[in-house]
Amino acid sequence: MGNGNVVSVVTIGTIAYDSIQTPFGETDCIAGGSALHFASSASFFTSVGIVAPVGEDFDVCELSFLRERNVDLSGVEVLNGRTFRWKGRYGYDLNTAITLETSLNVLKDFKPHLPESYRYADFIFLANVDPELQSCAIDQIKNREAYVALDTMDFWIESKRDALMEVIKRVDMIVVNEAELRQISMEYNLLKGAKKILSMGPKTVVVKRGEYGILMVNDEEVFLCPAYPLEEVFDPTGAGDTFAGGLIGYLSNVGSVSNQTLKQAAIMGCVMASFNVEDFGAKRMKSLTHKEIKERYSLFKKCVEFSDLKL
Amino acid sequence: MGNGNVVSVVTIGTIAYDSIQTPFGETDCIAGGSALHFASSASFFTSVGIVAPVGEDFDVCELSFLRERNVDLSGVEVLNGRTFRWKGRYGYDLNTAITLETSLNVLKDFKPHLPESYRYADFIFLANVDPELQSCAIDQIKNREAYVALDTMDFWIESKRDALMEVIKRVDMIVVNEAELRQISMEYNLLKGAKKILSMGPKTVVVKRGEYGILMVNDEEVFLCPAYPLEEVFDPTGAGDTFAGGLIGYLSNVGSVSNQTLKQAAIMGCVMASFNVEDFGAKRMKSLTHKEIKERYSLFKKCVEFSDLKL
Numbered sequence: 190m191g192n193g194n195v196v197s198v199v200t201i202g203t204i205a206y207d208s209i210q211t212p213f214g215e216t217d218c219i220a221g222g223s224a225l226h227f228a229s230s231a232s233f234f235t236s237v238g239i240v241a242p243v244g245e246d247f248d249v250c251e252l253s254f255l256r257e258r259n260v261d262l263s264g265v266e267v268l269n270g271r272t273f274r275w276k277g278r279y280g281y282d283l284n285t286a287i288t289l290e291t292s293l294n295v296l297k298d299f300k301p302h303l304p305e306s307y308r309y310a311d312f313i314f315l316a317n318v319d320p321e322l323q324s325c326a327i328d329q330i331k332n333r334e335a336y337v338a339l340d341t342m343d344f345w346i347e348s349k350r351d352a353l354m355e356v357i358k359r360v361d362m363i364v365v366n367e368a369e370l371r372q373i374s375m376e377y378n379l380l381k382g383a384k385k386i387l388s389m390g391p392k393t394v395v396v397k398r399g400e401y402g403i404l405m406v407n408d409e410e411v412f413l414c415p416a417y418p419l420e421e422v423f424d425p426t427g428a429g430d431t432f433a434g435g436l437i438g439y440l441s442n443v444g445s446v447s448n449q450t451l452k453q454a455a456i457m458g459c460v461m462a463s464f465n466v467e468d469f470g471a472k473r474m475k476s477l478t479h480k481e482i483k484e485r486y487s488l489f490k491k492c493v494e495f496s497d498l499k500l
Numbered sequence: 501m502g503n504g505n506v507v508s509v510v511t512i513g514t515i516a517y518d519s520i521q522t523p524f525g526e527t528d529c530i531a532g533g534s535a536l537h538f539a540s541s542a543s544f545f546t547s548v549g550i551v552a553p554v555g556e557d558f559d560v561c562e563l564s565f566l567r568e569r570n571v572d573l574s575g576v577e578v579l580n581g582r583t584f585r586w587k588g589r590y591g592y593d594l595n596t597a598i599t600l601e602t603s604l605n606v607l608k609d610f611k612p613h614l615p616e617s618y619r620y621a622d623f624i625f626l627a628n629v630d631p632e633l634q635s636c637a638i639d640q641i642k643n644r645e646a647y648v649a650l651d652t653m654d655f656w657i658e659s660k661r662d663a664l665m666e667v668i669k670r671v672d673m674i675v676v677n678e679a680e681l682r683q684i685s686m687e688y689n690l691l692k693g694a695k696k697i698l699s700m701g702p703k704t705v706v707v708k709r710g711e712y713g714i715l716m717v718n719d720e721e722v723f724l725c726p727a728y729p730l731e732e733v734f735d736p737t738g739a740g741d742t743f744a745g746g747l748i749g750y751l752s753n754v755g756s757v758s759n760q761t762l763k764q765a766a767i768m769g770c771v772m773a774s775f776n777v778e779d780f781g782a783k784r785m786k787s788l789t790h791k792e793i794k795e796r797y798s799l800f801k802k803c804v805e806f807s808d809l810k811l
Contacts, residue, residue, distance in 0.1 A: 281688045377592045380731045401712040404729065413803050415724035418715065420691045443810055452806040483811050492724050493804065495763040499754055500794050 196238035197441045199307045200227045201326045202316025204241045210278040219470040220251035223316035226427030229474035230434025230461040232258035235441035238307045240264035242299040244272035254475045263304045268295040283425045284399035303329040315339040320353040338362035346372045358390040366397045417463035424469045428462045435461030507549035508752045510618045511538045512637045513627025515552045521589040530781040531562035534627030537738030540785035541745025541772040543569035546752035549618045551575035553610040555583035565786045574615045579606040594736045595710035612637040626650040631664040649673035657683045669701040677708045728774035739773045746772030
């Protein structure tokens with residue numbers, strides 16, 4: 190799909206047709222997947238390239254909103270067969286999805302192939318796919334300074350623990366939820382678990398806590414940032430990848446990774462995720478504007494700012 | 501117990517013998533209860549008086565650490581019978597206690613009686629007791645400007661809903677956990693629930709979210725503050741009352757209730773609660789110093805501060 194432009198951020202992940210049930214409604218076969226959600230967010234800040242497979246049944250018009258935001262789609266491969274499908278349900282506790290059905294389809298035969306121009310990107314986001322594919326993607330990176338972040342899920346932690354541990358050693362950042370952190374580190378306490386993962390190689394651990402925001406830990410700092418409070422949370426599908434897109438997109442935009450920019454980036458991630466959950470799939474991200482992002486950031490800041498205590 | 505000095509803050513609650521099991525150890529019959537935990541925290545900032553009953557079996561030496569911090573105990577009544585007892589257990593998820601046994605004992609016949617000198621206090625904390633007793637305590641307040649905060653629990657929300665609704669109308673602040681907020685407001689979403697409670701009378705709603713910190717809502721502001729991150733959480737019993745003690749104690753110390761001081765006070769509440777959970781019951785609060793409080797606040801600040809985003 191296209192020629193492959195020089196991009197600053199590359200994500201390796203999935204493009205899917207999602208069917209989602211929430212207490213507020215349901216939807217059938219809408220375009221989703223980790224790479225789509227990540228790019229829908231990161232593309233507000235930087236140039237993004239996607240590596241992901243779709244099936245012959247996939248309507249490429251679903252990606253036109255990304256193309257309009259200059260997302261490079263030359264890494265999107267059309268494979269024989271049907272597009273990856275996920276069917277899930279949420280109860281009132283929107284922090285946890287219940288998977289009803291997963292049809293891997295083209296994902297079964299997927300091997301990531303980074304177009305030549307992607308191999309010099311500054312930031313790589315390895316979305317939640319088989320850790321062996323994540324390693325295979327890292328092998329193709331030619332920019333030795335590239336900053337690599339990784340997400341995963343319980344399925345891989347259980348079934349491919351060794352391969353996952355190998356790839357974790359090779360990344361700069363890991364972005365997981367609380368349950369995943371506990372499962373990887375085998376520590377119940379999040380801080381202890383994060384420190385254990387730091388000892389494995391990554392320089393920064395980001396823990397996604399759903400409506401409670403995020404915890405970010407590195408050797409020097411512990412940073413806590415709540416989620417933006419919303420009166421209507423409609424569909425959290427893709428919130429984690431939208432968060433990661435804001436985080437990595439912001440880092441790419443400012444062009445440096447420091448404790449200061451990491452904290453700012455985490456906040457931008459939370460701001461972006463707060464939009465994603467306002468409608469089904471990536472619908473809200475399609476209509477989103479820079480002006481709205483700035484406004485929400487201002488509101489977010491008001492919710493967490495305080496003046497120094499008198500002691 | 502004593503003559504009754506002029507105090508700035510009065511709490512009406514319980515003094516108990518708690519038996520607690522956690523994954524990290526267990527303890528039998530240690531002094532606890534909402535009033536004790538509240539005072540163990542508030543007494544760092546202001547003069548506190550306690551209204552609570554104990555039984556003939558209660559060893560008053562258990563309260564000597566409070567007396568040393570100038571807590572007035574003239575409102576502690578020794579009633580015929582045994583002291584209120586609570587037996588509870590926590591799993592690794594320390595956010596939720598499982599009650600194993602409750603023996604109300606002297607609490608069955610308790611009617612709060614505020615010593616004359618308490619009736620002019622500036623702040624009243626109605627800890628979790630029967631809402632009829634909370635109303636009875638409010639009836640005795642002679643300071644028309646007194647700021648009144650209220651806590652409650654599922655048991656009263658279910659069994660004495662009407663009485664609870666009546667007392668909620670009469671208070672300035674309500675301090676509850678997420679489940680209690682949902683149960684009172686009959687709204688799942690916390691923001692919606694908080695706004696519903698604001699429409700009932702209170703000016704400020706504080707939602708305690710355990711390890712995730714607090715959400716504070718009033719007509720003008722929404723404030724989010726994470727809990728201080730700890731590697732060892734030993735026993736959360738009393739954390740909510742210790743939080744409230746830091747919150748109300750700080751407000752009394754600065755002598756004004758504004759959006760600015762409310763946020764600062766909520767943070768102080770989180771700081772104080774972070775000590776409480778480090779050991780069984782109020783043990784950690786007994787050895788706590790002002791120096792340690794200042795140090796932890798500095799560390800807390802580092803965990804939530806960030807520099808303005810570049811947009």
